[in-house]
Amino acid sequence: MQTDVVIVGAGPAGLCLANALSGAGLSIVLVEQQSHAALREPAFDGREIAMTQKSVAFLKTLGVWERIEPHARSQLAGARIFNGSSPFALKIGHALSGHDELGWLVSNHLIRRAAFEAVEHLGAANAEIRVMASERVIDVDTDASGARVRLESGATIAAQLVVAADSRFSATRRMMGIAADMHDFGKSMLVCCMTHDMPHDHAAWEWFGHGQTLALLPMNPDPESGAYRSSVVVTLEARDIERLSKLDDVDFNREIERRFERRLGTMSLRTTRHVYPLVSVYPKRFVAKRFATVGDAAVGMHPVTAHGFNFGLVGIEMLSRSICDAHAARLDIAGDALLARYEQKHRHETRPLYLITRFITEVYTRDSLPARIARDAMLRIGEKLTPFKRAVAMSLAGR
Numbered sequence: 001m002q003t004d005v006v007i008v009g010a011g012p013a014g015l016c017l018a019n020a021l022s023g024a025g026l027s028i029v030l031v032e033q034q035s036h037a038a039l040r041e042p043a044f045d046g047r048e049i050a051m052t053q054k055s056v057a058f059l060k061t062l063g064v065w066e067r068i069e070p071h072a073r074s075q076l077a078g079a080r081i082f083n084g085s086s087p088f089a090l091k092i093g094h095a096l097s098g099h100d101e102l103g104w105l106v107s108n109h110l111i112r113r114a115a116f117e118a119v120e121h122l123g124a125a126n127a128e129i130r131v132m133a134s135e136r137v138i139d140v141d142t143d144a145s146g147a148r149v150r151l152e153s154g155a156t157i158a159a160q161l162v163v164a165a166d167s168r169f170s171a172t173r174r175m176m177g178i179a180a181d182m183h184d185f186g187k188s189m190l191v192c193c194m195t196h197d198m199p200h201d202h203a204a205w206e207w208f209g210h211g212q213t214l215a216l217l218p219m220n221p222d223p224e225s226g227a228y229r230s231s232v233v234v235t236l237e238a239r240d241i242e243r244l245s246k247l248d249d250v251d252f253n254r255e256i257e258r259r260f261e262r263r264l265g266t267m268s269l270r271t272t273r274h275v276y277p278l279v280s281v282y283p284k285r286f287v288a289k290r291f292a293t294v295g296d297a298a299v300g301m302h303p304v305t306a307h308g309f310n311f312g313l314v315g316i317e318m319l320s321r322s323i324c325d326a327h328a329a330r331l332d333i334a335g336d337a338l339l340a341r342y343e344q345k346h347r348h349e350t351r352p353l354y355l356i357t358r359f360i361t362e363v364y365t366r367d368s369l370p371a372r373i374a375r376d377a378m379l380r381i382g383e384k385l386t387p388f389k390r391a392v393a394m395s396l397a398g399r
């Protein structure tokens with residue numbers, strides 16, 4: 001089989017890249033190890049994705065945003081950062097960003113579903129995109145004349161360009177001999193949706209407690225009961241998360257209420273619980289000969305600054321524009337200079353926040369007395385520094 005672009009992985013990044021490349025006259029093959037049924041109706045995976053205004057604007061141009069039902073998009077009006085058991089919070093309001101909200105929260109499985117629907121719609125309309133589901137890529141090799149992708153089923157696809165969108169632990173990136181810096185935080189995150197008595201005012205919480213980090217992502221009210229509802233994120237050492245994930249629902253609710261110091265009143269689990277080990281990944285290179293990485297395969301962020309998928313979309317917008325421009329000008333869509341420019345720009349966009357996130361998570365999760373006092377002082381000083389708060393608000397809104 002011959003095509004222009006092979007995308008490995010139909011997660012949110014691979015699907016959005018396929019959408020972004022469509023309409024330019026390029027043939028695209030999307031290879032995904034999961035089945036068609038799983039792509040059409042992805043299972044809930046616990047993640048609520050905070051999206052910047054910039055990401056939402058891009059998803060609109062891809063025809064993905066309008067496929068997410070309005071009640072499934074929750075407004076993110078502000079953010080609050082807490083330290084220890086102090087009720088004091090550094091507050092970031094949406095007004096500082098110049099928008100009516102900082103961004104929007106949408107469940108990851110609904111983003112996947114909407115992005116797949118958009119791909120299927122395009123495929124049906126012009127047959128430029130072909131999805132090969134239940135197929136795993138087992139080998140890739142590239143040279144100046146082209147790229148070849150081998151599938152587990154035995155089929156081979158020849159292409160001009162291969163793009164890896166196969167997660168932060170990208171096997172394709174590895175097959176291309178690209179090394180990556182991986183940082184294991186030695187902790188895991190448990191995520192689930194819960195209803196609660198007290199309102200969240202559509203503000204996200206990041207709470208650096210003692211021996212735990214908690215986050216709360218405000219969702220629209222529970223569709224059945226109308227109760228306040230949030231995505232709850234608990235970060236602990238892996239064995240403690242393992243224990244928490246196995247508690248029965250009643251004990252789980254009581255333990256989460258206690259961990260949140262009952263600031264949200266009575267809390268009740270509404271979904272399955274999901275656990276993610278905390279490992280951030282930054283590859284040494286984003287590109288190689290006729291090869292590029294996007295999404296988590298390019299930058300695997302720690303979720304605390306909520307930028308993983310947002311960075312994915314920044315890279316996809318940049319790369320797809322360069323490829324479409326090159327194709328329109330009858331130039332090589334996988335030329336060395338084009339890929340090097342993508343690498344340079346994406347590194348420039350992502351590297352500082354990747355490093356800052358590492359710093360924040362290390363400083364803000366130390367439990368020594370001097371660290372706690374320093375954290376408290378930093379939050380109190382930060383609260384008074386409007387330019388600092390404006391910069392954070394701008395970053396959350398994606399400007």
Ligand SMILES: Cc1cc2nc3c(=O)[nH]c(=O)nc-3n(C[C@H](O)[C@H](O)[C@H](O)COP(=O)(O)OP(=O)(O)OC[C@H]3O[C@@H](n4cnc5c(N)ncnc54)[C@H](O)[C@@H]3O)c2cc1C
Nearest residue numbers: 009011012013033050137166167295296306307308309310
């Ligand atoms: C708890 C949590 C909270 C998060 N919150 C936020 C947030 O608030 N904001 C934000 O911007 N980001 C957030 N993120 C990050 C976001 O979820 C990821 O950036 C995004 O889902 C990555 O999408 P992806 O398509 O790159 O990778 P994935 O979703 O990992 O998809 C990769 C796909 O590749 C397929 N695949 C893998 N190997 C092969 C192969 N060999 N052959 C064929 N197919 C293959 C897989 O089956 C999968 O479908 C969060 C992450 C976590 C864990």
